[in-house]
Amino acid sequence: MENTIETTALSGISSILHINEKGGRFGGTEEYIASLAKIVAPMGISSHLLYDGVHGSMASGIFHREIKGLGNRNGDRELGDRILRAVEEIDPDIVYVHNIFDGRVMESLDKPGRNYLIIWYIHDHFPTCLTELRATREEANIICDRALSQACLSNIESGLCVKRHQDRTFSEKDLSARLDLLGSLRNADAIVVVSNYMKRVLSKNLPGIEDKTYFLPRQVRESQVESDRENNQSPVIVFSGRITEEKGLHLAIEALGKLQVEGEILFKIAGVVETESYWQRCLKLAENVKRENPAIKIEYQGHLSYQEVDALYAEADLVVVPSIWGEPLGAVAAEAMRNGAAVVASNVGGIDTWVIPEETGFLVKPDVDSLAEAIARLLSDSDLRDRLATTGQTLIKTQFTAKEHIKVLSEVIRDCRSLSPS
Numbered sequence: 001m002e003n004t005i006e007t008t009a010l011s012g013i014s015s016i017l018h019i020n021e022k023g024g025r026f027g028g029t030e031e032y033i034a035s036l037a038k039i040v041a042p043m044g045i046s047s048h049l050l051y052d053g054v055h056g057s058m059a060s061g062i063f064h065r066e067i068k069g070l071g072n073r074n075g076d077r078e079l080g081d082r083i084l085r086a087v088e089e090i091d092p093d094i095v096y097v098h099n100i101f102d103g104r105v106m107e108s109l110d111k112p113g114r115n116y117l118i119i120w121y122i123h124d125h126f127p128t129c130l131t132e133l134r135a136t137r138e139e140a141n142i143i144c145d146r147a148l149s150q151a152c153l154s155n156i157e158s159g160l161c162v163k164r165h166q167d168r169t170f171s172e173k174d175l176s177a178r179l180d181l182l183g184s185l186r187n188a189d190a191i192v193v194v195s196n197y198m199k200r201v202l203s204k205n206l207p208g209i210e211d212k213t214y215f216l217p218r219q220v221r222e223s224q225v226e227s228d229r230e231n232n233q234s235p236v237i238v239f240s241g242r243i244t245e246e247k248g249l250h251l252a253i254e255a256l257g258k259l260q261v262e263g264e265i266l267f268k269i270a271g272v273v274e275t276e277s278y279w280q281r282c283l284k285l286a287e288n289v290k291r292e293n294p295a296i297k298i299e300y301q302g303h304l305s306y307q308e309v310d311a312l313y314a315e316a317d318l319v320v321v322p323s324i325w326g327e328p329l330g331a332v333a334a335e336a337m338r339n340g341a342a343v344v345a346s347n348v349g350g351i352d353t354w355v356i357p358e359e360t361g362f363l364v365k366p367d368v369d370s371l372a373e374a375i376a377r378l379l380s381d382s383d384l385r386d387r388l389a390t391t392g393q394t395l396i397k398t399q400f401t402a403k404e405h406i407k408v409l410s411e412v413i414r415d416c417r418s419l420s421p422s
Helices: 028-043 079-090 103-109 151-158 172-187 196-205 249-257 276-292 306-315 331-338 368-380 382-399 402-419
Strands: 015-019 046-051 062-066 094-097 117-122 190-193 213-215 236-240 265-270 296-302 318-321 342-346 362-364
Touching: 015 028, 015 079, 028 046, 028 062, 028 402, 046 079, 062 079, 079 103, 094 103, 103 117, 103 172, 117 172, 117 402, 151 172, 190 196, 190 402, 196 213, 213 402, 236 249, 236 306, 236 331, 249 265, 249 276, 249 296, 249 368, 265 306, 276 296, 306 331, 318 331, 318 368, 331 342, 331 382, 342 368, 342 382, 362 368, 368 382
Parallel strands: 015 046, 015 094, 046 062, 094 117, 117 190, 190 213, 236 265, 236 318, 265 296, 318 342, 342 362
Antiparallel strands: none
């Protein structure tokens, strides 16, 4: 492992208990839990997980316990008590909360005289946004910066808000439960977030929590793949991610159609199709682009494993991240940079955590013309492309490592201990 971690980095900690809606390794949160467990094991720290349901294979090196109802988004009066009983049996030093949906869980955990610290890692917008995307259909302001409130219900009803789950409807009861969940953040000793953007979002929605909210640099998955782009006969552009509207694949395809190209360009798409109707729309756009310019080849690679995705990035000359929602972090950009690809990304959410304009990549307005202009510029200037890729790879390898992650996490724990009477 790069940047060897001192075994004393988390001194005084013998066990960490994670609480998450599901187990397995499929998903960013689940991958993070598995990764952290692997990092802390050589320090003599055991990892435990309370979960409800499994997606993919369970990670090794973690003690698992299923808690029915933990993944229930409609609430469960007794859930907090069931979780507290499991916590008391396991007796961890740290209770590390991830994706939960009921504020009563935090109220139960924050019992008087507890001998564990509660850290809540906010991975996404669920506590602050009913639709979970912080995205609107306003062209001039596609990223929502409003605080969660009664107005959200009317904005959703009017169609202003982009929904992650198209068939879901929302009621006063949903809003009340979400506000209770948001308020339960106050029960945590510390809140950690994936980007400064997320810290700003939380602070706006729950003023007064700034002092216990920390930006925790996310360790980027190490790649075992060697670069293969030197063998490319023509430029390779890659899109990787969930195939759903907010990820912006349609913008990338339309941007390709605006390129004035002389030689062949290969555009590779990878990811799980979450919205079939949207995918069909993208396929029609792709057919139009190929018909107008046969030199542009478009291929769908399917839903790939992490290693296969790394191999795709290692082949890519350029990776596009054309998101049109409030990306909490935009891990695709970092993983592409880690594998030596140049990146063009929408200037939304927390993507600027890694993509520094003109230094480690290009940040552009999330529209077709801006994306096409940036792609054309990088395709025509290999020196610029190589410089951005090299600087970006160095940034990820030095600042977003397991060592840096543990260093900051240990500082968070130290701060909590200094303030906690227990």
